[in-house]
Amino acid sequence: MSAAVYAEPYKLPAGALALAVHAAFFALLYFGISWRAEPPQGMVVDIWDSLPEMKNIPAKVTPPEEAQPEPLKPVEPPKPVETQKLAKPAQPAEPHKADIELAEKKKQKAKLDEIKKQMEQKKIIEAEKMRAAQAEQERIRTVQAEQERARAEQAAKAAAAIASEIGKYKELIRSKIRHNIVRPPDVPDNARAEFDVTLLPGGTVLNAKLNRQSGNEAYDAAVERAILKSQPLPLPPDVALFNKFRELHLKFCPEENSCK
Secondary structure (H helix, E strand, C coil): CCHHHHHCCCHHHHHHHHHHHHHHHHHHHHHHHHHHCCCCCCCCCCCCCCCCCCCCCCCCCCCCCCCCCCCCCCCCCCCCCCCCCCCCCCCCCCCCHHHHHHHHHHHHHHHHHHHHHHHHHHHHHHHHHHHHHHHHHHHHHHHHHHHHHHHHHHHHHHHHHHHHHHHHHHHHHHHHHHHCCCCCCCCCCCCCEEEEEEECCCCCEEEEEEEECCCCHHHHHHHHHHHHHCCCCCCCCCHHHCHHHHEEEEEECCCHHHHC
16 A cells, blocks of 8 residues: 555644644744843952963853754654565475485375275175175075975975866766666676777767777676766866866776776
């Protein structure tokens, strides 16, 4: 900032102060001269018989001059306060080359340690992921094995149930046919006649073909007549099982125990 900027606010007070100082100065001069004005004194004459020696003559005393008041210096207006400049902080001493190299080595070592640490953590994470993946695969295999075993058990049960149902109705068919066989005389107990029977939906006999003769034509004919007489043959209510009864191979003996 320049002095011109700060001179304007102090212009009026400075002029008033200068005027007051000059008034005081003139008042001091006026009253000072008035106090020094004294009436003139009479003259005193000393008469000497002889001249005193020069050495005893006192030196002429010069009356002291009246002290003149020093003129007052005009009061200068206060200078604007300048903003003090902040002292620059002391610059630290430059490190030595050895210190710089040591710090750089420490920095590089810290970086290498950090990289090594990150790699170890990454390996740990990868190992954990691998173990988790293996555990998940093992769990999936276990679940699949359990499901497969359950399916196999269910299929076995279903097959057993179907086989039981088929065996039940085949036995019903044989029982109905045996009930209608009129056994001729002189038929040995171990005689066995086997027929291939073709059925239609509903149990109607399409065809009854002798597959193995019993050795007694009368008994073979009696069995055939019983097959045709027994229709409609009993079938399971599940139509999906009809294919198991479309073609039947039936064995007949005079004594049931002989056909087992």
